[in-house]
Amino acid sequence: MIAVLAVLALAQGQLEVSHRKVVASDGAAVALYRYSPPGRGEGQRPVLLIADLGFGRQLFDLDGRGLARALVARGRTVYVAELRGQGAAAPGPDGELVDLVLRDLPAVARAIPEPTFDLVAHGWAGALALAAVPVEFAGRVGRVAAIATPADADVPSALVEKVLHAGGALSSLAQDPDGRAALEQLFAVRSTIPPRELSTQLALLGDLGPRRARSLLRWMQRHDLELGPGDSVRARLSRLDRPTILVLGLADGWVGPELAAPLREFAPRAQVRILSLSSAELAAEDYGHLSLLRGAKAARDVWAPIVAFLEEPLP
Amino acid sequence: MRVALTAIALCLASGCVHVAPRPVATETYRPRTSDGYGLELVRYRTPTLPKGPPVLLLHGVAANSRNMDLDEGHSLARWLVAHGREAWTLSLRGTGSSDDPDRGSGRPPGYAFDVFWKDDLPTALQEIERVTHAGPVDFVGHSMGGLVLYAYLSQGGQGVHAAVTLGSPTRLDWGTRVEPVIERFGALVPVGFSIPTAFGAHLAAPFHGLADAPLQRLFYEPSNTPVPVMRALFAYGTADISSGVLEQFRGWMATGRFASADGQLDFRAGLSQVHTPVLVVAARLDHIALTPGVRDGYRALGGPKQWLLVCPANGAGAEYGHMDLVVGDHAPHDVFTPLLNFLDAQP
Numbered sequence: 001m002i003a004v005l006a007v008l009a010l011a012q013g014q015l016e017v018s019h020r021k022v023v024a025s026d027g028a029a030v031a032l033y034r035y036s037p038p039g040r041g042e043g044q045r046p047v048l049l050i051a052d053l054g055f056g057r058q059l060f061d062l063d064g065r066g067l068a069r070a071l072v073a074r075g076r077t078v079y080v081a082e083l084r085g086q087g088a089a090a091p092g093p094d095g096e097l098v099d100l101v102l103r104d105l106p107a108v109a110r111a112i113p114e115p116t117f118d119l120v121a122h123g124w125a126g127a128l129a130l131a132a133v134p135v136e137f138a139g140r141v142g143r144v145a146a147i148a149t150p151a152d153a154d155v156p157s158a159l160v161e162k163v164l165h166a167g168g169a170l171s172s173l174a175q176d177p178d179g180r181a182a183l184e185q186l187f188a189v190r191s192t193i194p195p196r197e198l199s200t201q202l203a204l205l206g207d208l209g210p211r212r213a214r215s216l217l218r219w220m221q222r223h224d225l226e227l228g229p230g231d232s233v234r235a236r237l238s239r240l241d242r243p244t245i246l247v248l249g250l251a252d253g254w255v256g257p258e259l260a261a262p263l264r265e266f267a268p269r270a271q272v273r274i275l276s277l278s279s280a281e282l283a284a285e286d287y288g289h290l291s292l293l294r295g296a297k298a299a300r301d302v303w304a305p306i307v308a309f310l311e312e313p314l315p
Numbered sequence: 316m317r318v319a320l321t322a323i324a325l326c327l328a329s330g331c332v333h334v335a336p337r338p339v340a341t342e343t344y345r346p347r348t349s350d351g352y353g354l355e356l357v358r359y360r361t362p363t364l365p366k367g368p369p370v371l372l373l374h375g376v377a378a379n380s381r382n383m384d385l386d387e388g389h390s391l392a393r394w395l396v397a398h399g400r401e402a403w404t405l406s407l408r409g410t411g412s413s414d415d416p417d418r419g420s421g422r423p424p425g426y427a428f429d430v431f432w433k434d435d436l437p438t439a440l441q442e443i444e445r446v447t448h449a450g451p452v453d454f455v456g457h458s459m460g461g462l463v464l465y466a467y468l469s470q471g472g473q474g475v476h477a478a479v480t481l482g483s484p485t486r487l488d489w490g491t492r493v494e495p496v497i498e499r500f501g502a503l504v505p506v507g508f509s510i511p512t513a514f515g516a517h518l519a520a521p522f523h524g525l526a527d528a529p530l531q532r533l534f535y536e537p538s539n540t541p542v543p544v545m546r547a548l549f550a551y552g553t554a555d556i557s558s559g560v561l562e563q564f565r566g567w568m569a570t571g572r573f574a575s576a577d578g579q580l581d582f583r584a585g586l587s588q589v590h591t592p593v594l595v596v597a598a599r600l601d602h603i604a605l606t607p608g609v610r611d612g613y614r615a616l617g618g619p620k621q622w623l624l625v626c627p628a629n630g631a632g633a634e635y636g637h638m639d640l641v642v643g644d645h646a647p648h649d650v651f652t653p654l655l656n657f658l659d660a661q662p
Contacts, residue, residue: 152614157628185628248489248607251600253628258597261489261607262614274490280533280602281492 022111024103031082031089032111033057035072045142046077046114052123054170054205056087059293070303081108085209094209098227105132118310120145123255131236144244145306147292148255151263155220156256168213170205189251191291192284241269245309249287250278275305332520332550335386346442348434351421355412356439359392359402366399368453368476375458377512379411380404381552382641389544389642394651405439407431410554425507427559427576432466440474451476453658457641458482469585477592477661479654481640482601484608488571501565509555520549533602539633539643586615594657598635599626625649
């Protein structure tokens with residue numbers, strides 16, 4: 001762990017990042033960024049990072065700091081995908097969440113030349129990526145780091161329901177004090193994210209789009225998302241068999257840890273290892289949805305355990 | 316000098332805190348368990364005809380019945396009475412004014428959690444029925460108090476009309492850094508012993524809150540529960556922990572099970588057969604009963620059931636930790652009110 005932290009500290013410099021547009025089967029654009037470690041990366045699986053709905057690449061790399069660079073510093077090639085509605089792929093066509101699984105993620109998999117990769121998945125979009133592992137990503141994924149990915153979907157709070165019912169316009173919430181307070185409740189309760197960066201991150205939030213917001217709310221209310229006849233996220237999770245670390249933040253208001261933790265039971269073959277973070281056990285904070293990746297001490301509390309887990313040999 | 320030292324020692328041992336008396340009108344009963352423990356059972360009567368079944372309130376581990384009636388301003392028992400419900404508080408064996416273990420009296424220390432649901436809770440239920448003839452009671456259990464109810468109901472226990480559990484985790488294996496600490500500490504505790512947690516809490520009470528410390532946040536949210544309230548809770552709301560109870564908890568932590576001490580009874584599995592209405596309440600920033608552990612019990616219950624996560628995103632006036640659920644300044648609005656609404660709504 002100390003070695004990992006030491007290398008993370010070296011990861012602050014400039015890094016060349018390439019970007020390409022990937023076209024999904026319905027013509028929608030997906031952005032794929034590639035971080036290449038200079039002169040290294042041979043023999044190691046690359047890592048694909050998927051941020052939650054509303055977030056983009058900056059969740060993993062902003063101001064020279066982030067999990068993407070931490071992985072590159074360990075010699076990993078890193079891919080960051082921005083699915084429809086996220087970051088550079090926004091605004092994109094509004095639509096159903098199922099499109100992310102059935103159209104975007106297969107396109108991402110095709111665009112990654114290496115035969116296998118590790119997966120870091122965050123939030124609701126991350127749960128969709130986990131659902132893709134046994135089908136769209138079949139045979140491609142080595143190890144999985146799931147960060148606050150819901151398994152037992154439910155409406156986390158009245159506030160979440162209100163935001164989604166209103167169309168999931170996250171970007172406009174950041175514009176006024178009440179909206180910003182709501183966003184902090186959802187993503188960064190008492191977070192250690194430096195104020196300037198928190199403002200930047202909240203300003204970067206993208207709108208979900210009314211149809212995707214409805215789709216997400218329906219997923220929560222029905223506790224599952226149908227992907228096709230006889231096929232659903234929950235059914236897919238039961239087929240997940242890749243070694244998985246599940247990271248939970250106590251103060252997560254967007255995907256409560258109580259909704260994510262049942263992955264351990266839903267995916268018994270994934271041998272889910274849980275990392276539960278809170279200030280009471282000397283983590284820097286109770287960790288919310290955003291601070292799990294951007295908290296002041298996320299490098300120590302979150303990234304380092306993830307990097308170490310991904311470096312373990314496959315069984 | 317000796318007098319001064321004795322005074323200081325007595326002060327520290329009592330937490331240097333004024334013990335708020337219970338209301339004068341309470342009645343104390345002392346039913347006896349099948350193995351000889353006298354239990355402190357306190358009745359809080361309503362001035363007029365009650366509006367529903369009596370409500371039995373049960374505290375958590377290392378606690379006693381004063382958690383449910385700390386003082387005039389922090390009392391679920393009195394709040395229920397003010398809203399038309401008769402309340403009863405129970406101190407489990409070895410806590411409050413209930414009998415402590417005493418080898419000489421045939422009450423050996425070291426008992427496990429199982430005695431609470433097998434013996435203490437049924438004893439209290441029978442006594443309430445004997446006194447009131449009111450039929451099945453409503454029940455509110457905080458922390459381990461909710462687990463006692465879960466275990467009781469999962470094994471076919473009767474006499475409960477509807478229930479609310481507050482921060483009661485049926486799963487304790489969450490990969491936290493605390494778990495190995497408890498594992499190692501528990502291994503050092505001799506069998507047949509009571510861990511003097513109450514004495515430790517009394518010693519700590521006068522100094523509690525002098526500095527913001529992680530240990531403080533382990534128990535409560537200072538923005539919700541003022542420091543003097545926590546000092547009072549430490550001073551006269553705490554109790555020792557039986558080594559057998561700790562050992563059973565360690566087993567749950569190691570295995571992820573919610574089961575009897577001998578491993579033969581699977582309480583979690585039994586909860587699927589429970590059809591007593593239960594409202595399961597969790598506090599978002601509860602560092603003792605993590606929300607995934609509380610939700611585990613909710614998921615296991617057969618239903619009807621409801622889930623309530625107490626946090627500002629759900630309209631609460633403050634954040635909540637473990638003890639805020641019963642003694643927080645905002646608890647009457649954020650916890651007690653939905654709790655009573657749920658109980659009142661059950662046919």
